[in-house]
Amino acid sequence: MDSSALNKLSRLFWLGRYVERTLIEIDIMQQAYDQSIDGPAFDYVRFCEELEIPNVYESADDFLEKFLFSRKDPFSVISNLNYAYDNAIVLRESISSAALSYIQIAVNIMEAAAKNVAPMLSLQSITDMLYAFRSCSDDSIPEMGNRYTLKCGYSIERIDMYIRLNYHLEHLGQEFSRLNYRMQCTPLRRDGEKLMLLLGLAPNPDPTNNRMILLDCVEGLFVDV
Amino acid sequence: MESLVSHTARINDQLARYxxxxxxxxxxxFNERLFPFDAIARVIPADEWQVLERGLIQRVDALNAFLKDVYGPQEIIHDNVVPEDFVLSSPGYLASCIGLTPPKGIYSHISGIDLVQSRDGDWFVLEDNLRVPSGASYPLIARTLCRRCSPDTYRTNDIVDNRGYGSMLREVMDNVNCGGINVIFTPGRYNAAYFEHSFLAEQTGALLAEAGDLYVEDEYVYYRGFEKDQRVGAIYRRISDEYLDPTTFLPESVIGIPNLMSAYRAGNVAIINAPGNGAADDKGIYYFVPKMVEYYLGEKPLLQNAPTYLPFYPDDLSYVMDNFERLVIKDTAEAGGYGVVFAANLDDEAREELRQKVLNSPRRWIAQEIIDFTELPVHLAEGDVPRKADLRAFVLTGHETKVWPSGLTRYSREAGNAIVNSSQGGGFKDTWILAH
Incomplete structure (x- = not known):
């Protein structure tokens, strides 16, 4: 493809974000499930506050079920995976049928897992499929700008989630480095002021004290999407 | 084929994957459904296919000639072969296309001809689809998956490879391209055939575009790129005529391209298939296709229509009224398997009501003899069962008219039901053309 319409780039970017969000949330939910066996109940109230989503759950058990599988919950993992699918399905000719099929399989497994008595095993398969998608799309998207727009989506979501949830903060610097490279390879335009601020904070982001400013810079970094 | 059929469930899993x-x-x-696939292919021997192929090419060439004529000199009307009223009163006949010749004079680039085979082996054309015929992508992707499941089946049977459809379609687009890129224009994700739109874009290397992606400036069409806009030379539109251009057709259409028809009229873009083709695939016009073959090509038609009556003609109306109970009555205003009524299946009141409708507006209806068309075996867990099946053949017109050596075989999922449309719950099969 010689040139991508803005809406295609936007879809690629959001496809990347939703894939990454699903991966991170599955990882967190696997930990929460394990913790619920013999440890203290997962602090879902705090999780909702940090993620800035409404707490519509009645208990930790209710959270574990609904946050994973409720289609009525727009913030659930299954909803995020479906948002990834909604973006992917309109990008078939850009990302290839082969890459799209991994998202489709992940959706199929997720729908089956919702009815499964041991859903955690299925979640691992979803993770496998989403990583397979990442690898396959990297190989099958010929146009560099498209490829890196998708990757910028991964990076932005990862940084966003790391900051919001104080999660894997040890990897934050590495992800900033990745984003710094990736954003030079995407045609998406950047907000110069936010970029400078972000680059200034990147060596020592201190997300506890700089949460708001970091999130504002990350969310608003690309002006086109 | 047994080895292949044993993989039916796996092939369906693979189809779900894609x-x-x-x-x-x-x-x-809006709901999306998987399209059930039956691995027992329809098999057409080489000699039978050759006859079909010649007949299909002949038919589509005649239909293209008809379209060129009715939007031009209208000789077929002046020569009283087709009544003027039948052409001009057709809802598919577009006044805005009169006097407008598309690039290379081709109107129907992709034609979907629906056929059935009677129990004694004769083929009949049931319908010509010259607007936006869909369905080629299903046997196309199924063949690839079947080959993976059972390579021996394809090694030991001399089956013509059907995987060149993307290249054939690309050639058709390139042939009429007026300068610029090829695009497949889709109404969007929530169209019934969206899978096909995106799959064919991938197969042909064309860009998949929606309404907001394309615009017209100074009678040229452009694809709205991020860094630069690109001129569009051919549009394979998967959207009905009435929604194509709100400045010419339905003003409320939000899925069309404003001023597209002005670019088309100026000869700066090809629209595949041409707007206005509905004039030739109207269920009423179908009756006249064999006459078109003789009129334009000077040849005897190689393919026959199902015996059809036009209540528009007094003699036919009289026959239809006398034999109402044993005929299929079709509403020319409907498509997709809707508006097809087997009069014998109606109770007395409903039959009388339909009879009155035919009497009141005879132009709107056609009547056909019921063809006891052949049943094909369909594999189910409890064993193979016979089901009614049709065949949609795809005829592509580029430098020359060619028939894709395959086709979409659709079957009914209920015993005895002759309605095979996917929208009515039917499934599909691959169609094998044998090389020898």
């Missing part, structure tokens, strides 16, 4: 679905609106809600 999102082989069609959409359906029911009570205003």
């Amino acid at each position: 999102g082989v679905k069609f959409g359906i609106y029911k009570n205003g809600v």
Whole structure:
């Protein structure tokens, strides 16, 4: 493809974000499930506050079920995976049928897992499929700008989630480095002021004290999407 | 074929993996369904296919000639072969296309001809689809998956490879391209055939575009790129005529391209298939296709229509009224398997009501003899069962007219039901053309 319409780039970017969000949330939910066996109940109230989503759950058990599988919950993992699918399905000719099929399989497994008595095993398969998608799309998207727009989506979501949830903060610097490279390879335009601020904070982001400013810079970094 | 059939469930799993679905609106809600695949292929021997192929090419060439004529000199009307009223009163006949010749004079680039085979082996054309015929992608992707499941089946049977459809389609687009890129224009994700739109874009290397991606400036069409806009030379549109250009057709259309028809009229873009083709695939015009073959090509038609009556003609109306109970009555205003009524299946009141409708507006209806068309075996867990099946053949017109050596075989999922449309719950099969 010689040139991508803005809406295609936007879809690629959001496809990347939703894939990454699903991966991170599955990882967190696997930990929460394990913790619920013999440890203290997962602090879902705090999780909702940090993620800035409404707490519509009645208990930790209710959270574990609904946050994973409720289609009525727009913030659930299954909803995020479906948002990834909604973006992917309109990008078939850009990302290839082969890459799209991994998202489709992940959706199929997720729908089956919702009815499964041991859903955690299925979640691992979803993770496998989403990583397979990442690898396959990297190989099958010929146009560099498209490829890196998708990757910028991964990076932005990862940084966003790391900051919001104080999660894997040890990897934050590495992800900033990745984003710094990736954003030079995407045609998406950047907000110069936010970029400078972000680059200034990147060596020592201190997300506890700089949460708001970091999130504002990350969310608003690309002006086109 | 036994080895292949044993993999039916796996092949369907693979089709689900690749999102082989069609959409359906029911009570205003959009749902996507998997299109059930039966691995027992329809097999057409080489000699039988050769006859079909010649007949299909002949038919489509005649239909293209008809379209060129009725939007031009209208000789077929002046020569009283087709009544003027039948052409001009057809809802598919577009006044805005009169005097407008598309690039290379081709109107129907992709034609979907629906056929059935009677129990004694004769083929009959049931319908010509010259607007936006869909369905080629299903046997296309199924063949690839079947080959993976059972390579021996394809090694030991001399089956013509059907995987060149993307190249054939690309040639068709390139042939009429007026300068610029090829695009496949889709109404969007919630169209019934969206899978096909996106799959064919991938197969042909064309860009998949929606309404907001394309615009017209100074009678040229452009694809709205991020860094630069690109001129569009050919549009394979998967959208009905009436929604194509709100400045010419339905003003409320939000899925069209404003001023597209002005670019088309100026000869700066090809539209595939041409707007206005509905004039030739109207269920009423179908009656006249064999006459078109003789009129334009000076040849005897190689393919026959199902015996059809036009209540528009007094003699036919009289026959239809006398034999109402044993005929199929078709509403020319409907498509997709809707508006097809087997009069014998109606109770007395409903039959009388339909009879009155035919009497009141005879132009709107056709009547056909029921063809006891052949049943094909369909593999189910409890064993193979016979089901009614049709064949949609795809005829592509580029430098020359060619028939894709395959086709979409659709079967009914209920015993005895002759309605095979996917929107009515039918499934599909691959169609094998034998090389020898």
